[in-house]
Amino acid sequence: MSFPTAGTAPIAELVRAYLAAEYQWQRNGDWHDLRIGLPVPALELMYPDAGTFGLLSAWNPHSVECTESVNREADRALQRDLVEAGVPFLAAFSSASNRSWREPGWLVIDLPLDRFDALSCKYGQLGTLWWTRHRPGRLRIQAVRPADCEHEHVDWLAAAALP
Template sequence: MTTLPSDAVHASIAELVRAYLAADYRWQHGGDWHDLQIGLQAPALELLYPDHGTFGMLSAWNPRSVECAESVNREADRALRDDLAATGLPFLPAFGSAFDRSWREPGWMVIGLTLDKFDALSRKYGQLGTVWWTYGQPGRLRVDASRPAEFGNDEHVDWLRASPADG
């Protein structure tokens, strides 16, 4: 197995994060698909679930954004769905994709989960990026990596690992 130099890993992460920020995010309710965007609130979710306070979108597909066989992804998705069902909280079908649909990843919108439990599920399924909304606040991209120095700051990105660039 070849190990990439740290600057190549950081460049790859920066590229992936840019793709996540530009992605199209949607969730389904009552047979209709609804748009979401990082940096904007989630008014339809807030109207449907006014007493839950948080909304998180995550997937079990392609851990660390490394493409896996469809059968592997579907099995991981079933396990995530079972974990979400065990919380007793509402969750809905969702997906993230490139605007040109050159890639698309199914996932779930979970309503009312605490941030620590959401992050734990994300780590369990090896996700590099997830999206999180708190009632009345803009959506945030949560990245399970350190911020590459060349990436700069983005007010809607939470880097979950300490970075040399952060001092």
């Protein structure tokens, strides 16, 4: 499977790829699965005072593949922004099930949703993941929903309306 890019695939195809993707986060050398549509009890146990969790990346803005050096520089900038925000964050990644596409990211804990969305916009991310304590994970897409793309765990955010 070749991961589609925004320049070559309609939004609905990208969303289907995001929904089928695998997501993981790391703590103390162990990797843990994340699933859209399911809560995150392991994170809730590890961070009992946290109310929200989000997975964010700076790689491949607008789902257009960039060089590794460009992606790594964007990732370093995102890390600096997360340190400045003063919230805990853990290594994470997203990938196609066959690993034909993979990108690192960060699982952020208790970053307010407006700041999370602002960072997503800043780094040109079409899709991010978001959990509220005891609730199923949601895919947040910064685009207008196409008529042929509806899913109960997808939030559609008109890109122009975001900060």
